[in-house]
Amino acid sequence: MSYWPSQPHTFRSSIEEYSSKLMKLAHSVANFIAKTLDVDPELLADKNVVQFVGMNYYPPCTLTPEKVLGFSPHSDGSFLTILLEVNSVQGLQIRRHGVWIPVNPRPYALLVNAGDLLEIITNGKYKSIEHRVTINAHNERLSISAFHVPKYDRIVSPLLGVTDEKVLYKITKVEEYSRLYLSKKLDGKRALDHVKLSQT
C-alpha cells in the first residue's frame, strides 16, 4: 500500500478497502469456476494468489481517434482480472471469431476477464479473452484493473476433470510465464502459444 499516494488522504484507505473486497470477489468467482469443473476449490484458493491493481487513463483524441489505440490487443497474463470502468465511457473491445466487439459499460458493474493462467488451469475450458481499448473522440476514459495471479513461486498445470481428457498445456512456472508474457509486448495471445502442447 505504501506505493500508492497518501494524498488525497482517503486515497490509500479507499484502495485498500476496494482491493480487499475484490480479493473476496475473486475468491468467490474462483469457487464457482471450481464447481463448474468439478475440481477441488482449494486448488484455486486465494492463499495462492496475489493481486496487482492498475489504473488506466485514456485521454480523448479529437482529430483521429480511429488511428490510435489506448491498449494494444492482448490477453491478460492473470488468472482472473476484475475491471471497473470508472466513468462508463466505452472503449473496451473483445475479439470473438476474429471480429472486434465493443463491450458497453454498465454503471456500477464489475467485469470479470478470464486470463491466460485460467485457460491453462482449466485445460482450455475457460479461454482467456483477447481485448483492446479504443480511444473516444470527446471523452476521457478511466478504468481500474485488478489482476489476480498465482504467487510467483507456484506452478500452474491443467486440472483434469475426466481421466481421458487430452492435456493441452504444459506444466508452467508462474514466474517463467510472467517473464514470457512481459517479453511479448502485448501482442494478442502470443505468450499462451508457447505453453500449448502440439496437437498431433
Ligand SMILES: O=C(O)CCC(=O)C(=O)O
Ligand atoms: O481499460 C480497460 O478497459 C482494459 C484495461 C486492460 O486491458 C488491462 O489493464 O489489462
Ligand SMILES: [Fe+2]
Ligand atoms: Fe487487459
